[in-house]
Amino acid sequence: MKTILVTGGAGFIGSHLVDRLLATTEARVVVVDNFSDFYAPEIKRANVRAHLENPRYQLIEADIREFERLRSIFSETPFDAIVHLAACTGVRPSLEQAIDYEQTNVTGTLHLLELAREFSIRKFVFGSSSSIYGANPNAPFKEEFLPLPISPYAASKAAGEMFAYTYSHLYQIQTVCLRFFTVYGPRQRPDLAIHKFARLMTAGKPIPLYGDGTTERDYTFVSDIVSGIIAALQYNQTPFEAINLGCSEMVPLKRLVEMLETALGVKANIDRLPMHPGDLERTHADINKAEQLLGYVPTTTIETGISKFVEWFRSRG
Ligand SMILES: NC(=O)c1ccc[n+]([C@@H]2O[C@H](COP(=O)([O-])OP(=O)(O)OC[C@H]3O[C@@H](n4cnc5c(N)ncnc54)[C@H](O)[C@@H]3O)[C@@H](O)[C@H]2O)c1
Numbered sequence: 001m002k003t004i005l006v007t008g009g010a011g012f013i014g015s016h017l018v019d020r021l022l023a024t025t026e027a028r029v030v031v032v033d034n035f036s037d038f039y040a041p042e043i044k045r046a047n048v049r050a051h052l053e054n055p056r057y058q059l060i061e062a063d064i065r066e067f068e069r070l071r072s073i074f075s076e077t078p079f080d081a082i083v084h085l086a087a088c089t090g091v092r093p094s095l096e097q098a099i100d101y102e103q104t105n106v107t108g109t110l111h112l113l114e115l116a117r118e119f120s121i122r123k124f125v126f127g128s129s130s131s132i133y134g135a136n137p138n139a140p141f142k143e144e145f146l147p148l149p150i151s152p153y154a155a156s157k158a159a160g161e162m163f164a165y166t167y168s169h170l171y172q173i174q175t176v177c178l179r180f181f182t183v184y185g186p187r188q189r190p191d192l193a194i195h196k197f198a199r200l201m202t203a204g205k206p207i208p209l210y211g212d213g214t215t216e217r218d219y220t221f222v223s224d225i226v227s228g229i230i231a232a233l234q235y236n237q238t239p240f241e242a243i244n245l246g247c248s249e250m251v252p253l254k255r256l257v258e259m260l261e262t263a264l265g266v267k268a269n270i271d272r273l274p275m276h277p278g279d280l281e282r283t284h285a286d287i288n289k290a291e292q293l294l295g296y297v298p299t300t301t302i303e304t305g306i307s308k309f310v311e312w313f314r315s316r317g
Pocket of ligand 1: 007008009010012013014016032033034035036037038044062063064066084085086087088089090104106108123127128129130180181183185189
């Protein structure tokens with residue numbers, strides 16, 4: 001039986017990945033997560049509650065910045081693969097907390113790569129981000145574009161990819177860096193637009209809208225992202241790849257708000273704010289490489305995804 005380490009497995013994407021790994025594979029899943037207070041840790045406790053019942057699941061509360069602690073975890077369990085999702089997430093706060101972002105997202109990633117080398121783990125999947133394309137004026141974003149990160153968060157993800165490339169090259173660790181494009185769905189992080197807007201709109205509060213509403217995002221439903229991660233775990237054709245996981249459909253912010261108004265049956269009260277300096281004008285994934293190498297084909301449209309999100313949002317009472 002294979003043992004897969006999922007860092008950040010108590011978070012939004014990580015907990016969905018664990019759901020799928022436990023339901024559809026025979027793998028043993030070990031999660032390392034420090035239940036950071038970037039958003040309420042109780043939300044993450046709820047994310048893992050059902051997993052704790054499963055005998056193939058183990059939760060270890062640990063911080064990826066603490067190398068010796070990680071080392072003792074690796075010496076106790078022989079992992080076959082690492083899916084590294086633990087991170088300081090969120091673009092905007094990274095401008096005020098650049099050093100924290102570097103320590104978790106760069107040094108923490110390097111700790112895991114070092115341990116992959118030391119314990120001869122041959123498979124590494126890294127949760128990277130569309131934000132690394134940053135100031136690139138060309139769209140859709142193709143993997144060969146030069147990263148031009150415009151926030152410390154984006155820079156930390158680009159640096160993580162660079163270290164992953166180096167370790168893949170030096171130590172034959174087969175690595176896939178997956179560049180996720182704005183992920184949403186049930187259990188979405190409360191700081192992200194869809195969840196934040198739904199919460200404020202239903203409370204009758206104004207929603208902060210940065211820019212004039214024409215910024216566009218390629219929203220990707222979480223179950224499509226999970227399918228891409230599972231395919232990356234199985235991929236073994238080349239030593240290193242960076243691959244976009246998006247939906248390849250751009251949705252203007254104005255349209256997103258209208259869709260939420262319809263799905264929630266509430267009119268949004270908009271608080272217009274200037275564009276944030278770390279935000280991108282648009283994200284748009286070219287997903288040809290993901291389709292060719294991973295057989296990745298996103299199946300959830302924004303309309304279906306928003307209604308699934310709202311169903312979950314309402315079910316929490
Ligand atoms: N959600 C998105 O739209 C999106 C887009 C692009 C990339 N990503 C990346 O995907 C990954 C998962 O994102 P998410 O949206 O599920 O975020 P999340 O914040 O819900 O999950 C991240 C998890 O990492 C844990 N963590 C943070 N710092 C840690 C540390 N020092 N040690 C151990 N655990 C730590 C947190 O407690 C959390 O459970 C992240 O790497 C993120 O950068 C997410």
